[in-house]
Amino acid sequence: MVVMDDYAASAHAAVELLAGHVAEARAGRGPVTAQPNPDDLAAELELDRWIRDGGMDPNSFANWLPRYLDATVRLHHPGEMIHQVGVPSTGAALGDLVHGATNNPMAKYEMGAAGATLERAVVNWMLDKVGFDREAGAGVLTHGGSLANLTALLAARASVAPGAWRGGVRDDLALLAPPSAHYSIRRAAAILGLGEDAVIELEVDELERIRPDRLPAALAHCQDAGRRPMALVAVACATSTGLHDDLRELGSFCAERGVWLHVDAAHGGSALLSERHRHLLDGIERADSVIWDAHKMLRTSGLCAAVLVRRGSHLPAAFRQSGEYLFYEQESVGFDLLDRALETTKTTLGLKLFLSLAWAGERGLGDYVASRYDMAHRFYDALSREPDLVFPYAPESNIVCFRVGDGDQLAIRDRLLADGRFHIGSTMLGGERYLRLVVMAPDTDMATLDELRLALRAASTPLPA
Numbered sequence: 533m534v535v536m537d538d539y540a541a542s543a544h545a546a547v548e549l550l551a552g553h554v555a556e557a558r559a560g561r562g563p564v565t566a567q568p569n570p571d572d573l574a575a576e577l578e579l580d581r582w583i584r585d586g587g588m589d590p591n592s593f594a595n596w597l598p599r600y601l602d603a604t605v606r607l608h609h610p611g612e613m614i615h616q617v618g619v620p621s622t623g624a625a626l627g628d629l630v631h632g633a634t635n636n637p638m639a640k641y642e643m644g645a646a647g648a649t650l651e652r653a654v655v656n657w658m659l660d661k662v663g664f665d666r667e668a669g670a671g672v673l674t675h676g677g678s679l680a681n682l683t684a685l686l687a688a689r690a691s692v693a694p695g696a697w698r699g700g701v702r703d704d705l706a707l708l709a710p711p712s713a714h715y716s717i718r719r720a721a722a723i724l725g726l727g728e729d730a731v732i733e734l735e736v737d738e739l740e741r742i743r744p745d746r747l748p749a750a751l752a753h754c755q756d757a758g759r760r761p762m763a764l765v766a767v768a769c770a771t772s773t774g775l776h777d778d779l780r781e782l783g784s785f786c787a788e789r790g791v792w793l794h795v796d797a798a799h800g801g802s803a804l805l806s807e808r809h810r811h812l813l814d815g816i817e818r819a820d821s822v823i824w825d826a827h828k829m830l831r832t833s834g835l836c837a838a839v840l841v842r843r844g845s846h847l848p849a850a851f852r853q854s855g856e857y858l859f860y861e862q863e864s865v866g867f868d869l870l871d872r873a874l875e876t877t878k879t880t881l882g883l884k885l886f887l888s889l890a891w892a893g894e895r896g897l898g899d900y901v902a903s904r905y906d907m908a909h910r911f912y913d914a915l916s917r918e919p920d921l922v923f924p925y926a927p928e929s930n931i932v933c934f935r936v937g938d939g940d941q942l943a944i945r946d947r948l949l950a951d952g953r954f955h956i957g958s959t960m961l962g963g964e965r966y967l968r969l970v971v972m973a974p975d976t977d978m979a980t981l982d983e984l985r986l987a988l989r990a991a992s993t994p995l996p997a
């Protein structure tokens with residue numbers, strides 16, 4: 533049945549169940565993650581039958597949903613610390629509910645005036661926070677940071693090689709990026725037709741931060757190889773370490789040499805809201821383009837990311853296209869975003885960010901960011917004194933890397949995972965494997981981290997042969 537006559541009853545049931553699920557997770561009850569065999573899970577959820585026969589109604593849905601929720605990762609659980617995935621706030625979760633029922637593809641104003649107006653408001657707010665003049669700059673929300681990086685680099689390509697849109701890319705472009713850059717940067721180089729080989733790796737220090745003193749040599753190397761730098765990419769912060777490149781130094785260099793500076797602040801951009809942490813992004817206003825994910829530290833669900841450019845004309849210049857049924861010469865009212873986004877059907881991304889802000893206010897979200905960064909630091913302070921725990925650096929954000937003893941770190945992680953109370957990850961740094969955690973859940977506190985310390989001890993003790 534197409535009409536939504538059972539919507540209210542089903543949605544009420546869902547909201548009750550979800551509220552209970554989130555409350556249980558916040559209290560640390562239930563396993564933080566479930567990893568059942570997918571075939572068993574498909575059988576348990578009766579997927580084949582539902583797909584074949586349909587007929588779900590409010591009652592059967594209310595019976596089915598808890599079984600689905602049982603096999604989800606509980607992002608609100610204090611022990612959930614594996615990835616930089618936003619823990620949805622009440623406002624953001626309601627945004628998805630509203631969008632789910634209204635579905636306005638608002639990249640054309642005519643297809644969603646409310647969503648488009650909300651997007652313009654949150655993008656302007658982000659431009660202000662980055663320090664770009666909102667009248668001179670521009671921005672758009674995209675479905676995720678990877679797409680945001682691609683869009684920003686497309687704008688860089690249009691600036692350096694305006695003919696590339698029609699004529700394709702000559703093999704003289706290069707992208708300068710540190711090895712710590714997110715893999716979406718290399719993907720973007722390949723997708724944009726430069727090829728991965730056009731990514732020239734910048735020299736970094738032992739913690740994988742760009743060495744500003746080595747930039748002249750990198751540029752000379754690029755030019756000697758007969759290539760033009762399309763952009764220089766800096767990270768704020770790096771995915772694996774949570775450390776920041778020196779944006780002020782990089783900004784000065786790029787401005788002096790006329791190189792497009794792209795700052796990937798997908799994770800760290802939200803620190804702009806915390807007075808005590810804003811300095812980590814000092815100089816970001818000198819970038820030509822910035823990306824900033826709301827679905828990391830601004831507590832929206834996936835996906836919601838922003839591409840922001842200092843000079844507004846660079847964004848529409850990235851897409852030199854027209855489509856007769858979509859791009860009208862004159863709009864009767866409002867504005868369209870089709871000239872600056874890869875997507876045609878774009879969800880009302882601004883709604884969940886707006887509602888997340890409307891609930892907490894920018895001060896409230898800033899306090900959340902500060903509290904998670906502080907918690908990571910407290911974990912480091914408390915544990916770095918222990919003899920067999922090695923921290924390669926003091927954390928700057930809510931991402932912490934460490935080793936427990938000399939044993940197999942992945943085996944430790946697996947034992948923790950099996951225990952069910954903690955979900956942490958791992959990464960490589962300087963050729964060594966480290967455990968890695970990201971403090972995202974608002975309820976992760978020192979008691980959680982103390983419990984984790986004990987669990988790590990137990991998991992790193994060799995099991996009896």
Ligand SMILES: Cc1ncc(COP(=O)(O)O)c(C=O)c1O
Nearest residue numbers: 676677678679714771796798799
């Ligand atoms: C620094 C950085 N850039 C880009 C991305 C990609 O973002 P998304 O997962 O939203 O595509 C990530 C994801 O973790 C990231 O950490």
